[in-house]
Amino acid sequence: MIYLDYQATTPLAPEAREAMLRWLDGPESTAFGNPHSPHRMGRQAAAAVELARERVAALLPPGGRVIFTGNACEAANLAMRGSAGGRKAGIAYSAIEHAAVRDTAMALGNAVEIPVDGEGLTDPAAELPGDTGLVAVMAVNNEIGTVQPVADWYRRAQESGALFLCDAVQACGKRAIAGADMIAISAHKMHGPKGIGALWVRDGVELDPQVTGGLQEGLRSGTLSPALCAGFGAAAQLATERMAEDAAHIETLWHRARELFADWILNGSAEARWHGNLNIRRDGLDVARLMSECREVMFSAGSACASGSGKPSHVLRAIGLSDAQAKNSIRLGFGRYTTIAEIEEAAGLINAAAEAQGA
Structure with missing residues (x-):
């Protein structure tokens, strides 16, 4: 099988798996302790959690704290529901936000969409309602890969007296993340394990807990998994070390993929874009049939969540x-472990199936 769905999830890095294994051992081990217990085994587990926290924090701006969550959806909800800007004032969010932000904004009410242009880009000069208390603009879109001017949006939010939330799930570990008040990230989108995410909160930003019962993370209740934290931390450290190397590899894959799919129409900007995302379309294409006929290639028709x-x-x-x-479009996602040979083989299969449809 050829895996080209990196926006949905990424393969677990061997280094992350290795870091997790110690904390998954059975009763003969001394590494299954609760990281919130005061005894020696608990302190050992807590030390592993804090090391992971430091490694994740190294990918994020200075001057903030990392709160581990179950996933990035929970992180975004904590930021939006837990901040005064989200609860008591208006929310402005980009029209291409992930459902975790979009649906939460609509559920909280008094929310307005910030439009995007035909390239999939927002304009930080767009008008914001006077009561805006929270602005949410993602760093890299999960469906079309467009890169938003996050630093400009952060300045705009500050000028408006609003907090700024950045969904950096598709950016973290791949590119530097500009300033924000709150940043939501996920381990499994950067070669870490599923089941853990994090919310970075700038120093001085106050949030109310949304999950109570223990507040082990200060703002979030629940026993942390040392194994998941260790895997997240190892993936973050590896991403820090390999960021330039990974980016260069993805540029090579992007240019080859663009050659191989030259007859397809690109959705979204080609330049202001993470080049590990190729969202393309052909008029008349039956995507469901295409996916059925190309079962050996793992790709998608959009967000896995929807x-x-x-x-x-x-x-x-x-x-x-x-x-x-929109229904004629497919999304190909590639990254660290994708090879040129896989891109070429997948393109041959997808192009042949599309041409057989007459698309």
């Missing part, structure tokens, strides 16, 4: 595509 809805992508509609064009 794959069962049957609705056209809100991201593709936001950049001006019709429902038909």
Whole structure:
């Protein structure tokens, strides 16, 4: 099988797996302690958690704290529901935000969308309502890969007296992250394990807990898994060390993929984009049939979180595509462990299947 769905999840790095194994041992081990217990085994587990926290923090701006969560959706909810800006004032969010932000903004009410242009880019000069207390703009879009001017949005939020939340799930570990008040990230999008994410909170930003019962993380209740934390930390350290190398590899893959899919239409900007994301379309394409005929290639028709809805992508509609064009689109995601040979083989299979449809 050829895996080209890196936006949905990334392969677990061998280094992250190795870091996790010690904390998954059975009763003969001394490494299964609760990291919130005061005895020796608990302190050992707590030390592993804090080392992981330091490694994750190294990927994020200075002057803040890392709060481990179950996933990035929970992190975004904690930021939006836990901040006064999210609860008591208006929320402005980009039209292409992940559902974790978009749906939460709508649930909280008094929310407005910040539009994007046909390239999938926001304009930090866009008008914001006077009561805006929280601005949410993601760093890299999960469906079309467009890179937003996050630093400009952070300044704009500050000028407006609002907090700024950045969903950096698709950016963390791949590129430097500009300033924000709160940043949501996920381990499994950067070669770490599933089941753990984090919210980075700038020093001085106050949040109210949304999950109570123990407050082991200060703002979040629940026993932390040393294994998941250790895997997250190892993945973060590896990403720090390999960021330039990974980026260069992905550029090579991008340019080859663009050659191989030259007859397809690119969705979103080619330049202001993370090049590990290739979202493309062909008029008349039956994507469900294409996926069935290319079962050896793992790719998607959009966000994994919305794959069962049957609705056209809100991201593709936001950049001006019709429902038909949105449904004619596929997303190929590649990264650290993808090879040129895999890109070439996948392109051959996908192109042949698309041409057989007459698309």
